[in-house]
Amino acid sequence: MSSSDIATGSSCSGSSLSGVEGGGAWVLLAAGGGGGRGSEGAALTAQPLGVAPFESGQYVRLLNRGRRLAGYGGYLFADESGKGVSIGGIREMVNTVWRVQVLETPGGAGADAYHVVLRGAYGRHLAASPRGGADGHIGYQVDQRPFDTMEDIRVMWRTIPVPGSGGDRDVVFLLNVNSSNGVIRALRANGKYRLWNTGVSLQPIDHTDARFSLMMEWEVQRPPxxxxxxxxxxxxxxxxxxxxxxxxxxxxxxxxxxxxxxxxxxxxxxxxxxxxxxxxxxxxxxxxxxxxxxxxxxxxxxxxxxxxxxxxxxxxxxxxxxxxxxxxxxxxxxxxxxxxx
The missing domain is CATH 3.10.20.90 (Phosphatidylinositol 3-kinase Catalytic Subunit; Chain A, domain 1)
Structure with a gap:
């Protein structure tokens, strides 16, 4: 799969959004401003969920912008238990590195057929969980798990680029989508005001009034x-x-x-x-x-x-x-x- 096959576009951080299904792919439509990031919200064209800027075979780090701007820093970290996921502050550990697999999944059409799978230091994959988050964590748990079937939507991710990130930085919202019921959950860091809270969780996105926050923004870095x-x-x-x-x-x-x-x-x-x-x-x-x-x-x-x-x-x-x-x-x-x- 070449980079030209990957859906691209921009979205609106902090906008009120509504979700519709169009052309076989989930699309988020900007319905107005006033979201979690203030006046940055502005009416934008409809944006499909895609897989940009990821490409198969890349190694990447995912830096959480909310924690970085709060002065804490921190990368998406494969916990040393091999089971959980958290925010880690030591950039030079291999636990902060993920390898990308962009794959075409059965039953999809067009851009909707492509998903991102991220595997970490122990070969296990970033995965959504139906279990509720721990105390102090918003939403649902995030795990590391094996990838056993092509129908396992828990390890499948989609992206929406964050607008206005500037320069050569690629910043995205990373979303897990349940294709059977349309539920969308955004990967987020916790601990915006509490440094000790290094948890990572999934926050549901309301189709009729979705609000993305800085804690859901991930800067994609590519170690050589x-x-x-x-x-x-x-x-x-x-x-x-x-x-x-x-x-x-x-x-x-x-x-x-x-x-x-x-x-x-x-x-x-x-x-x-x-x-x-x-x-x-x-x-x-x-x-x-x-x-x-x-x-x-x-x-x-x-x-x-x-x-x-x-x-x-x-x-x-x-x-x-x-x-x-x-x-x-x-x-x-x-x-x-x-x-x-």
């Missing part, structure tokens, strides 16, 4: 790619013990980097086996004790993410793919340069 020798792989995070033993299923990519062979080796490892350094040492046996790069995935349709930190503490089963350094398949790998400015 880099080629990295496996022996110099950067590792962030604590050495996690977890509880009990863990089960690790491993596929070894062939010389060309293909890992579709269904045969897997399964290991039962102690809690210390969550350590990335320990995993690289253990799976070096697949490459004559030479360096390897390890990737992780979650779910039948889950794609790979480079494992650059220890395995999460809250999960017990993992699927890994090992690439052998020095092979053409390994040389084609791309890693996020998480230390780049």
């Amino acid at each position: 790619y880099q080629l990295r020798n496996a022996a110099r792989c950067l590792c962030f995070g604590q050495r996690r013990q977890g509880t009990g033993r863990i089960q690790v299923s491993v596929r070894v990519a062939n010389h060309e980097g293909n890992y579709n062979d269904p045969r897997e080796a399964t290991f039962s490892l102690p809690g210390t086996g969550r350590s990335l350094i320990e995993l690289e040492r253990r799976f070096g046996c697949f490459n004559n004790d030479q360096p390897v790069s390890i990737f992780i995935r979650a779910g039948t349709h889950g794609q790979l993410f480079p494992l650059l930190t220890d395995l999460p503490s809250g999960l017990g089963n993992f699927k890994l793919v090992v690439f052998r350094a020095g092979t053409p398949g390994h040389d084609r790998l791309r890693f996020p340069d998480i230390l780049a400015a």
Whole structure:
């Protein structure tokens, strides 16, 4: 899918909006100003939900503008449990990096057929939850979860660009849409006035009087790619013990980097086996004790993410793919340069 296939446009932050269904795609129509951002609201043309500015294969960070302008800062962060999502303030951690998959989903038409799937440091995907948010969080919970079926709307996201963001910054509202009932929920940070509240949640958008706030605005940053020798792989995070033993299923990519062979080796490892350094040492046996790069995935349709930190503490089963350094398949790998400015 090329960038020309991605729906683009602008919207109105802080406007009163009404939702209608047109041309097979959900469309938000500006119905007047006076929203959460004051006089910025102005009547605009109808804007379809799309996937801009995301493109498949990108690594991105999502900086919340509401918390940044409040002086707190903070990026969308894959929690070290492997289950939840929060706001993290340390930009250089791989937990703030997400990889983009733009896919065409069954039953859609035109721009409505395309959705964004975001997978994080543990291969799991940013997902909407039907559960109510924790105390102090507005709306519903947000999780990390596997991607098992193409009908799983929980991991599907759409965007509306935020107008007036200026310069070369891409700022979006990130929306989860239930196609069966038309319910739209916006990803938002919490803690505008309380620094300690780093929760992320989903706030329902009223079709007849929707109000977007700064806490729903996400600046899309793109750390550059880099080629990295496996022996110099950067590792962030604590050495996690977890509880009990863990089960690790491993596929070894062939010389060309293909890992579709269904045969897997399964290991039962102690809690210390969550350590990335320990995993690289253990799976070096697949490459004559030479360096390897390890990737992780979650779910039948889950794609790979480079494992650059220890395995999460809250999960017990993992699927890994090992690439052998020095092979053409390994040389084609791309890693996020998480230390780049």
